Amino acid sequence: MEITKLQLQKVQERIEPYIHRTPVMKSRLLNEITGTELWFKCENFQRMGAFKMRGAANAIMSLNEAQRKKGVVTHSSGNFAQALSLAAKSLNVPAYIVMPESAPEVKKAAVRTYGGQITECPSTLKDREETASGIEEKTGATFIHPSNDLDVILGQGTAAIELLQDHPNLDYVITPVGGGGLIAGSALAAKYFGNNCRCIGAEPMEADDAWRSMQSGRIETNESANTIADGLKTNLGDINFPIILENIDRIIRVSEEEIKSALRLIWERMKIIVEPSSAVALAAIIREKEQFSNKKIGIVISGGNVDLERLPF
Amino acid sequence: MEITKLQLQKVQERIEPYIHRTPVMKSRLLNEITGTELWFKCENFQRMGAFKMRGAANAIMSLNEAQRKKGVVTHSSGNFAQALSLAAKSLNVPAYIVMPESAPEVKKAAVRTYGGQITECPSTLKDREETASGIEEKTGATFIHPSNDLDVILGQGTAAIELLQDHPNLDYVITPVGGGGLIAGSALAAKYFGNNCRCIGAEPMEADDAWRSMQSGRIETNESANTIADGLKTNLGDINFPIILENIDRIIRVSEEEIKSALRLIWERMKIIVEPSSAVALAAIIREKEQFSNKKIGIVISGGNVDLERLPF
Known part of the structure; x- marks a missing residue:
């Protein structure tokens, strides 16, 4: 079933009273470090602290x-x-x-x-x-499944819709990939609300089921998932996977060290509390910075719910 | 020497190209907890991470x-x-x-x-x-002294000026008190840019030199200063103290436990990284919440430079 732009617009309209339109932040220092221009859609400031x-x-x-x-x-x-x-x-x-x-x-x-x-x-x-x-x-x-549900997927896509309404000329929107709801929704948002904007996923090497699924064309699972990005351990589902396969160019995998380092950059430089899962997208850009040189990139910061007793620093 | 509104306006104008106009954040949950309406002037997002x-x-x-x-x-x-x-x-x-x-x-x-x-x-x-x-x-x-210098004081006052320009009807502006530059500048800002807005200071009990100075009418020092609010250990100076004496109603003292608890609230609920010194102002409101009931209060979040290896959680 083909999703239409109108469907997405209606979703954005109907959930509006129940969510925050979250701010978009920039960081001069992170632009310098990456050689790109980054816009962070701060879903850590969303109600209950995440895009979900x-x-x-x-x-x-x-x-x-x-x-x-x-x-x-x-x-x-x-x-x-x-x-x-x-x-x-x-x-x-x-x-x-x-x-x-x-x-x-x-x-x-x-x-x-x-x-x-x-x-x-x-x-x-x-x-x-x-x-x-x-x-x-x-x-x-x-x-209601957390990620493999069409209404959930369309709802998650509204973060990228808002981001693209605020900044219509992004070259890329990058999101972490967990169960697939956010990336699938964001891909649809990029397709209908972007100006030739491509959506890319970012995933821990330790839980690279989505990357492998893209290679094999079928939903792969993780035998283990030893990653601090604890929101990204789950597999894709039969509803979001076809959307991802059709609309996502690629998924970039990053190491645990790269995730920790990106997490630290966001905390120290931007002064915002984000989950390790959110740092995976920045880690992907830093890992492949040559590819993204001088590009305008939107990053969906997925959330900010961390247990302060169990920080990786 | 009397400071004029024009002087403050000129300072705001001339430093503008060198600073960020920082965002003002709200938190529904912290409003509920305190029974007040709070506006947080986020100087943790200032260049180099603090109002200084x-x-x-x-x-x-x-x-x-x-x-x-x-x-x-x-x-x-x-x-x-x-x-x-x-x-x-x-x-x-x-x-x-x-x-x-x-x-x-x-x-x-x-x-x-x-x-x-x-x-x-x-x-x-x-x-x-x-x-x-x-x-x-x-x-x-x-x-150039960090706090006991008139140009420094006037510069620090611009954070509260911006806050009051954005939200002219605040009943109070509350700031932490360290060396006295921020509170003195904020008091002048409240006087000239507020609409009957009063400025109040907040200080750790463990470094309550300013509170004692207000009692005695002369600059007191701290014999010890065993507080996690490490920006607030310093004493007032002969340039900022007269401004404070004339313009500040009172200073509220808070315990280390109250500071830690307020710090945790800001990190967990607002998802922003602030220094322990910044949490002192919120701790003061929570300590005396009856007094502030239903008031509109601006809090200057002084900064967000923390050593992630040495967190108090």
């Missing part, structure tokens, strides 16, 4: 009244759990959140603050899916 | 051509060292910086990056003053 608020709001708004009454359920190790909780609260909808026991305490506490009802389970995908299914059956809530 | 850039630029611009050729010298444990170095570089003036050997490495490195020529010395005030005097004699450079 956008997709969550849009997904809930696509439900009918009867569905909304019964609520929504998801499994998420972090940001989407908070996003769905807060979006649901804003729209007066119950939210059931399945979280791995191992999730950072700061994220569990945030979900509770936003009114989400947590069910903990072991951290395997199988356990999470089974627990979520049980809640669906019991409550009649609608399952 | 303003005073440094203004002080150098007040020198004549012959003086500029010979350069400027100061002693500073941190931000003013960087500020004077960068302002001097921007204005093609040599900068000699006396720094205590114990200053954080990240701050020494920044001074070097900005072109400042560092001379290290023991950290006592006497050693710092003697070393700076030696450089003055040898080079003919002009000594």
Whole structure:
């Protein structure tokens, strides 16, 4: 099914009351270091601290009244759990959140603050899916996948839409690649709202399933995912992968050292708190700076929810 | 000598090309927590990461051509060292910086990056003053005090001027109190640019020299200063103290625990990196929240230069 520009515009319009139009920051020093001109779309300043608020709001708004009454359920190790909780609260909808026991305490506490009802389970995908299914059956809530859901994808794309509305002449939009929702939505935004703008993904070498998926043409998984970019460990899905395959030029892989170094640059130079996942996009530009020389690049800073007790510095 | 509004306007105008007009941020969550409406003037996003850039630029611009050729010298444990170095570089003036050997490495490195020529010395005030005097004699450079200098004070006041230009109806402007330059300049800004706006200071209990000075009517010193707000350990001076005495209603003192807790709130909730000194102002509001209930308050976030290896979390 072909997505249209009109669809994206309608999504942007309907979620607007529930999200912040986040600021776009620049850094003279990071421009000098990279030899490019960078615009950072600061979704770390988004409500609940990440772009995931956008997709969550849009997904809930696509439900009918009867569905909304019964609520929504998801499994998420972090940001989407908070996003769905807060979006649901804003729209007066119950939210059931399945979280791995191992999730950072700061994220569990945030979900509770936003009114989400947590069910903990072991951290395997199988356990999470089974627990979520049980809640669906019991409550009649609608399952909303954090990334492999068309309404979520279109919602996530609105960050890049805003960025391109503010700065229409970007050559590239670069985003980290986790479950594929952000990159798929951003690719559609670049296609319809850019002026010959290309969308590129950035991924940790330690969790390069999307890079391998682009090579093989089918969804690959990570056997291990030993990366500090903990938002990027998940695989692509059958809804976002075709969009990615069709619209993304390439995915750049970076090492853990490169991620840490880029993270430090953002914290120290820009004075903003971003998640390690957000630093992956800057790391990709630094790694391939010759290719990006003098280009105008938008970076989607995915979020800023970090556990201050467990910093990589 | 009475300062006039025109003087402040001229300072704002002349330093404008050398500084950023920093953004003002809000936080729904911090408004809820404090029961006030807060506007954060984000000088952590200022060039070199702190408001001190303003005073440094203004002080150098007040020198004549012959003086500029010979350069400027100061002693500073941190931000003013960087500020004077960068302002001097921007204005093609040599900068000699006396720094205590114990200053954080990240701050020494920044001074070097900005072109400042560092001379290290023991950290006592006497050693710092003697070393700076030696450089003055040898080079003919002009000594510029980090806080007890009228041009510096007027420069620092421009942060609050901008804040009040953006938000004219603030009831209060609150700043941390260290050497007294920021609070004195902000008090003048509130007087001339506010609409019945009062300026209040915030200080660590562990370095409450300014609070005691307000009580006694003379400049008091700290025998010890065991605070994480390391920018606030210094004493007031004979130039800024009269301005403070005349224009500041009161100084609120806060504990180390209160500073850490406010720091954490700003990092976690606002996703911005600020120095512990900057958190002192928010801590003061939280400590006396009944008094500030429903007030509109501007907070000058003094800076964001922290050593990521030595965080208090």
